[in-house]
Amino acid sequence: MVDLEQFDLAPVVADQPDPLLFATVSGAHLYGFPSRDSDVDxxxxxxxxxxxxxxxxxxxxxxxRMWDRDGVELDLVTHDLLKFVRLMLRPNGYVLEQLLSPLVVHTTDVHAELTALAxxxxxxxxxxxxxxxxxxQWKLWETTGELKPLLYTFRALLTGIHLMNxxxxLADLPQLLAEIPAPSFLPELIAAKAEAEHGTAAGLVPDSVAGDIAALHAALDFAQSGTALPEAPSARDALGDLVVRxxxxx
Known part of the structure; x- marks a missing residue:
């Protein structure tokens, strides 16, 4: 498993053709279940x-860009500022998880401004x-039986419920489990995922897991119906001003 504190990612930032306003780690490391052979997103x-x-x-x-460095597969995706802000203004939790990731490789004052406007x-x-x-992800798990898409399914639903409430x-699955009721077998699955990126969820009864997922979908529906979050973004003008400046x- 990659130790992000010891693995120097600064050369990646320095090697980019245009300035990076921020770079963070996403994927399994952000979600709290990296495996021994996980790449670094x-x-x-x-x-x-x-x-x-x-x-x-x-x-x-x-x-x-994808490449191998010191035996670790790196996957780098960056957007120009304008495109990223447009993605922020859609109901796109994925880009907000990247922006707000606590696993920061490179930051600037603009990163801080974007975070403040999030x-x-x-x-x-x-x-x-x-x-x-x-x-x-659930359909992918039904097809492959692999742990990864199953954990992604639970993680997405719990993140959505937490956000609505x-x-x-919050994208870290172990932290989510400390705040939201969820099936008791998830810590065991996280531990199994740490051993192998493409491990399978052996021993789980599909019908039982389907019931757990259906319950979380219902919880997400209920949380959305009572959320205090607005229907539309309020930061559009401020983000537009930031892009121009x-x-x-x-």
Whole structure:
């Protein structure tokens, strides 16, 4: 298992063609169930120069790179600031988890500003994101029987419930289990996942697990119906001002 505190990721930041406004670790490390052979999912925001935006060549709004370093597979995805802000303004919990990840590789004042504005984009509609993601992962588990999509299913539903109830994004499954009632076998599955990225959920009765998932879907529906979160973002203008100011400053 990769020790993120000992694994130096600073060269990754320095190697980017345009400045990174932030870079964080997402994926299984953020969700609290990395395995011995998990890759390191890096996510962030780059800042394209104005010349690339107004020229004839289509700007590289999203950059994706995968490579191996010292036996560890790295997966880096960054968006240009404008694209990332547009994603923030949708009910997209995934990008907010990246922005708010406590596993910070690189940060700037702009990262701090985006983080401060994040509460202004949270809405009750984010429940749809987590509900949809959970359904996709559940179908994957039914097909493969692997632990990873099953844990992703539980994690997505619990994150959605927590967000609807508290107005805060929490992606770490062990922390979620300390706050929300959930099946007692999940810590055992997390421990099994730590041993193998593609391990299977042996011994689980599919019908019983399906009942647990259905109960969490119902809990998410109930939490959404009573959430204090608004229906629309309130931070749109502030985010627009931030994009213009940062872009002009270069």
């Amino acid at each position: 890096l996510r962030g925001v780059h800042l394209l120069p104005v010349a690339e935006l107004i020229g004839l060549t289509d700007p590289e709004e999203t950059r994706t 509460p202004g984009v949270l809405t009750g509609r984010h429940a749809h994101h987590y509900r949809g993601f959970a359904k996709t 508290s107005g805060r994004v 940062v872009r002009l400053q270069g």
